[in-house]
Amino acid sequence: MTEQNFIPKPYGKHIESGVVAWESPSNIALIKYWGKKKDQIPENPSISFTLNSCKTITKVSFFKKNDVVNFEFDVFLDGKKKVDFKPKIQTFFERVEDYLPFLRNYKFKIETENTFPHSSGIASSASGMSALALCLMSIERDLLTPLEVTDEYFNQKASFLARLGSGSACRSIEGDIIVWGETKQIEGSSDLFGIKYPYKVHDNFKDYQDTILLVDKGEKQVSSTVGHNLMHNHPYAKNRFQQAHENFEKLKPILESGDLKAFIALVESEALTLHAMMMTSMPYFILMKPKTLEIINKIWKFRQDTGSNISFTLDAGANVHVLYPKNESFEVLEFIKNELVVYCQNGHYICDQIGMGAKKIN
Template identity: 75%
Template structure:
């Protein structure tokens, strides 16, 4: 499959104006994507849990305009005009114009809000860009007279939405569906693609159903180094090629782990992946550290608690200081008590978010 598949035929319908609202969650990678090629193509495959409560809701209002030579849009976050968001949206529109040729025909009002702090280390770009992609695909569907609800048509819709989201933010392609999403071509996973995220196709043990993720907000400020810059530093990184191989190997191991329900093996891979991600940051040139002292305190507390109780609690990290505490549903009460008793003091203002596995983006209104 190539990108050409997503270039549409001339639209058969026309709309003067309209509005669509979509909500899309963030996701947390278990095998990490770090490093990308041109056009948002990942250097290695990744797999993620789709979240449920950490989401972005976007309303996209559109109206026909006379000047079709340029993009026209305004962006609002929580009702406040955000001029500083416009360059990223402009870049996104330029990348996807060939796949959505109606973009210059309309003025867009983009109204967005998050259920979590912006730039908190939770992937707001993933939830935001996936919500935007779903809104845009809903508009394209309105412009296409012949609409089908067949499985083939829905698969195309989901694939293109994920494809478009990827061009806005790589990890956004993993937020359109759930509960486990693979992004990046992998020899052992049928249907995997560099172009879009796909639902994990194999058996998943009951141990991983309704898996919990409590996000400890260690630092809610802007990251010192953006993910885009961090990805770029993988070019010429002395350990990059071995890291890309490791990601392939760990994803292969997870296939049997998901089938068997082996939580101890799951913990080893997920925690190793988190620490490897940050090790790559610390060994790039220039090098940088996104973890904070409290991040390490939390990790050590989790290890100590696990050793004392034989709990199956574990952690993972994104490219930031916050800690995602992962645990099976049957430990929910005990782990939350542990978090409140021993970990909350390490969170900024005592803030944390309780979340769990979710099942992707939703069209709320049209």
């Protein structure tokens, strides 16, 4: 599969206007990717749980226009026009135009909303860009004959397009466990799009829970884009990329056997390695907050005292994703309410779990 596979044949249908809508979830990486090559290609493979409740709902209205010189679109977040979002969408349209040649033929109204705080490290770009990519794919599907767009092709191309908007967005199209990045450990894996994890997964990881502790709901001081770029010439980058490949080799038997202790060790190590890369780049930066560290230490103590299979992971931000099997939900949620909520901004946290991917809204 190459990029050429996603260039469509001439459109056989004519549409004057329409409306499409999708909801697409965020995802949380277990093996992280940090650092990318040209055209949003990852330096190392990653694997993620697709979330269920943390999602972006996007509606795209489109209207035929005569002028095909420029892209025309307006972006609204929670009903308010967001001019500052336009440069990112402009860049996205420029990147995907060869694969969606109808983009200059229409004016678009993009209306979007999140079920979680924007730009706070819960991968709003992943859910947002995947939802937009799915809306654009729905438009293209209507412009082509039905046999030209199978469900498999639709999902692959939506993931491919989403990646060009935000790398991790390619992992939000489907669920429940998604791999992105070519690795010999996973048959069918690709740098171009995410794929469903193709091997056996133990029941221990079915309905896995993720309670997100909102330590800081503000915008990150350093964007993920800037952070990825700092991996160029990073003194530890080569070793980190090799480590990610080695961790894939370790994760396969863990997912098959249901070994929760080994899962915890690998996932927490990956989270801390991600932030270690940030702290050792030049310039260096820290996205964790003091309360992030307090929560981690509390989780470690609770696990030691109770034997719980609670663990944590982090995205590129201060918030903590508390991971645990569903059968431990009562004990873990009591622990969160009694000991961890105090570290959350305004006491806010989100109870989520593994989900099965994006859904079209009729």
